[in-house]
Amino acid sequence: MTDPMNARQEEILARLDRIESREEIRQLPSKYALALDMRDMDALVGLFPEDVRAGKGRTGRAALKAWFTETLSQQFDGTSHHVGSQVIEFLDPDTAVGIVYSKNEHETGADWVIMQMMYHDRYERIGGRWFFRSRQPLYWYASDLGKPPVGERKMRWPGREPYSGNYHALFPSWAAFWSGLHAGVDAPVAVAEPAPLERFIETMRKGIEVEHIRVR
DSSP states (O other): OOOHHHHHHHHHHHHHHHHHHHHHHHHHHHHHHHHHHTTOHHHHHTTSOTTOEEETTEESHHHHHHHHHHHHHHHOSEEEEEEEEEEEEEEETTEEEEEEEEEEEEEETTEEEEEEEEEEEEEEEETTEEEEEEEEEEEEEEEETTSOOOSSOOBOOTTSOOBOOOTTTTOTHHHHHHHHHHTTOOSOSOOOOOOOTTOHHHHHHTTOOGGGSOOO
């Protein structure tokens, strides 16, 4: 027979663990921004697990450090990443997902490029510590500070042809909203039930997998 007192204690401990985990996860994007902008590559890759995927079939922090070092040294003279709103949802006690807004500034030669984007994050607790398992960038625009990115193809890096970002790719509501308006729908005929707790992001995604989103 279950002891009600023990069950209550376990519930309280689980809820406390969730609060502490959420706060630790909330620090990760800010630590990422600080380490990246200060070019502390060891601090940066230390936010990822030892077996992190670094692209092109490579794994490990050393490979990720090499990729960050090459990218940052060749493309940018300086950067500043401003972390915005964040939604965190737990899949289980040791894994979570998140959406993090980010407004960034980049000095690249004679140009000053501003960017608005968000990240789709996956977090994992390993050995009692939370890490980024992955970060999927979703871009809205990038443009010279003096040139507002009005119109199509908002990704406008110096020396490159403008292209469209993937800012709305994870959430089908964007296309559905405009399709409905173009079809002459003045208002929704039905309202869905509120998303379950810890399933807000999943509900908005409606089955779209982040792996299918193209990274430019």
